[in-house]
Amino acid sequence: MTCNCDYILPTAAGWQSHYDNCRPHWEMTNGKPCPKNEDRTIRLQNPHLAALECDVLYHLGLDTKNYDLPAMFGDVKFVCMGGTKLRMRELARYLGEVLQTPTDLVNITKHSHRYAMYKVGPVLCVNHGIGIPSLTIVLEEVIKLLHYARARDPVIIRVGTSGGLGIPAGSVVISAGAFNGTLEQVYDIPVMGKVRKLPAVFDRRLNQELQSLVPDDAEYRTFCGITMAANEFYRGQARLDGPFCDYTAADKMAFLSRLVSLGVRNIEMEATAFAAITHEAGMRATDVCVTYLDRLKGDQVTPSAETLASWQKRPMEVIGKYIKKYCELKLKK
Structure with missing residues (x-):
């Protein structure tokens, strides 16, 4: 079976040679038919x-x-x-x-x-x-x-905000994958009384393409790392400023430091489900978030509304360049 990747950008040195939903790559990796038809439309399961x-x-x-x-x-x-x-x-x-x-x-x-x-x-x-x-x-x-x-062959990108871990506030994180609250790289979904664990992975080639478009002289830094998706904003993210807290500041810092050691660069509330569902559908996807703070330095979002509004535009700029490249290379031929 031949490759059916609809390449957005030409392959560069060190990049994955195929998207994760390339039919032969998918079937070799997952051991089941790719949920993508021969004409690259989506086949619902x-x-x-x-x-x-x-x-x-x-x-x-x-x-x-x-x-x-x-x-x-x-x-x-x-x-x-x-x-x-x-x-x-x-x-x-x-x-x-x-x-x-x-x-x-x-x-x-x-x-x-x-x-x-x-x-x-x-x-x-x-x-x-x-x-x-x-x-x-x-x-x-x-x-x-x-x-x-x-x-x-549609591409789905989540554009969001998050709390960073050990990186400057205002940085952009491109997610390599997602951890749930118990630090498994899965999305837990209860189905008829039983919990299914779906792998929460994003397309590596897509991430490489996106990261390549961030200029070296950008006013913000861009990181590619794991994203933790919490089911709750306060205790679920080890915050100290919620209405309930039964752990110490030292407990919080030990947990966040453990996340950093595992390659987690930011925390938000959607990445596991987003990664797992798009992967199950055989669709290229990733999560691109700006960070509003460094959680190792505090829990509250303190920058001004004007600063936050300007930071929100940073993931938009990365994605805008990517989509513009596609239109230039594909639609104008």
Whole structure:
């Protein structure tokens, strides 16, 4: 079986030669068929969907009967996801400028009253709320949407904020993988009374491509490392400033130092589920976050609103350069 990678950037020295969802690479690594069709569209792994006359994507306010999903989304190559509606609107506006693509920033999912989704050329910008439960709802419906739209080999990138570990505040972290709260590189999902552990891994080649576009003279540093995804903001992240705390400051520092020794560079609340679900779907994905603080130095976010707003643009800049490169190399041929 031959490689079917849809390369975004030409291979450079030291890079992975294939994306993780290259069909022969996937099947050799995972020991099962790649959930990607020959034409690079997504093959859903749920036989029950074939019995549905109409699949209602309830949380997106869309369905397969009343909307022409291939016409609306068939050209989507990138999906950018982030926590807040405002941040995704700002990202859509920014990408419109980068790609020189006019957009009126219409919220496609406004009828659902739950999430916001904007389309700019080959890019969807979708907010996912805070935490894994909110993320998984919209992420799984977006995957079905891309399947029904027959989008070819889409790339999904989470754009977020986080707390850093031993790195300067304002740094950008590109996730190499994700740990859960018990420091396993898995997403734990209870299914019918039993816990399944899904591997939480991101595409290595995609990370290498993204990191290559950060200029050496950037005003911020970029790191590639493990991300810890917590299920809770305070105790789940070993903070001392929550309403409850039954451990000492020394306990906190010992735990955070252990994370650093394991290669963890930041903490947020979505990475394990995001990595595991996109990997299970056979999709290229990664998590690109700015850090608001160094957790080894404190727990509270103290920079000004203006500073935080400027830092939020840093992951957008990295992703914008990447998507622009794709459009230059692929769409203008």
